[in-house]
Amino acid sequence: MASETIRVTVDTAALAIEQGALEVLLVKRKYEPFKSFWALPGGFLDETDQSLDEAAARELLHETNVGNVYLEQLYTFGDKGRDPRGRIVTVSYLALLRQEGLELRASSDARGVAWWRVNELPELAFDHANIISYARQRVKNKIEYSPAAFNFLPEKFTLRDLQSVYESVLGKAVDNRNFRKKFLNTGVLQELNETSQEGSFRPARLYTFSLEEFEKLPDRPVFVF
């Protein structure tokens, strides 16, 4: 083998929360290497991509039919030997989204697409387990100082929903009185005159997130629980 060329892929760890558990979107590989293993959706950077971000969005849409989601760059992996096909540099991405309303569809070069609970992952292709743990760590940090958590929620949500997001991501329970007090104090929650009826008990008030109010906050972590 002569001077092997270096190729670039863009892979996305797309996270969502389902029933109090953090889940990641995986595709089942149809071809070697790692045939039949689950892997992060992604693929080679293309000359037509205007940017890495665009490439990540394109591949995510192509491989899973998921589009229009929050995406940010995570970390770039380039160790020799991480892909048996040759020297491959992978720019990884993090996506935060809701599962509701999606219509997952695998591309023709995959055997399937599915959500997996991050605490119960199968054996993964390449170093993708590593990328996912990076992603988890990033979200954990991120929800403390940014409105990242709201990407997991619909437009209107209850305080309980929001608290559940924090609990799922942080992996620990939070005191509900302190949580409400602190979050309401930040001013980023806009109270609606609507409630959400979930069963035969008291309905919960709905809120929306106000980006405008968020931008008035200091840069420091303000959503720490």
Place this chain on the structure above:
Amino acid sequence: MASETIRVTVDTAALAIEQGALEVLLVKRKYEPFKSFWALPGGFLDETDQSLDEAAARELLHETNVGNVYLEQLYTFGDKGRDPRGRIVTVSYLALLRQEGLELRASSDARGVAWWRVNELPELAFDHANIISYARQRVKNKIEYSPAAFNFLPEKFTLRDLQSVYESVLGKAVDNRNFRKKFLNTGVLQELNETSQEGSFRPARLYTFSLEEFEKLPDRPVFVF
């Protein structure tokens, strides 16, 4: 030009502090594109590099003769058109170091190497100004929760030295009583029985950083001023 190949470079924003000013290490380009512009040291990822980190260290050493420094990956830039030579993906790195004791030496493909104050930069090649602003932001965040600041200091330093590092990076003055109290309270500073004589005035006590003590601290930002 047929299907152009994608190439990967690794560029490093090496920061140090000199006389209360944050500075970055630049090389003057000898060839096109951006001939005679100043740029970050870096170069193409090589098949012999075991990892991106290694590539960054290799290029930094080759282009500036600076080695053995703290390096961490920063962000990856891959927009179309950011390099006139074709599609180039750049994995950027951040280095934190001291200038003392270095013997800067440009490689044969450069016209020179020099430190530049980040607040007085010349016009830079490519999107390197952008990379430097990423680097500045990263250090600013990093010194609040990690021992990153100590990379700018020698083994033994005074509290005043340490405070100057924070002031230079944060770009603001800090109350010295509160700074000392808070830093000493963290327990990460080991007091030495030595002093530093700097002039005809009271000598300052020297300290060292204790990694062992640092690791006992919580994950949250503890060096916030």
Place this chain on the structure above:
DNA sequence: ACAAAAGTGTTGCTACTACACCCATGA
């Protein structure tokens, strides 16, 4: 009336901010 989740206050403590003067040294 009961089951279920929504919603609410207080107290003690810790940690931060703001602020100004004395100390030790060499010349």
Place this chain on the structure above:
DNA sequence: TCATGGGTGTAGTAGCAACACTTTTGT
């Protein structure tokens, strides 16, 4: 003794953690 930077203490305040019961609704 003077000039220079090193080094120190306090008081008021704000924000945090810990903690348990009442309210509202549908059945």
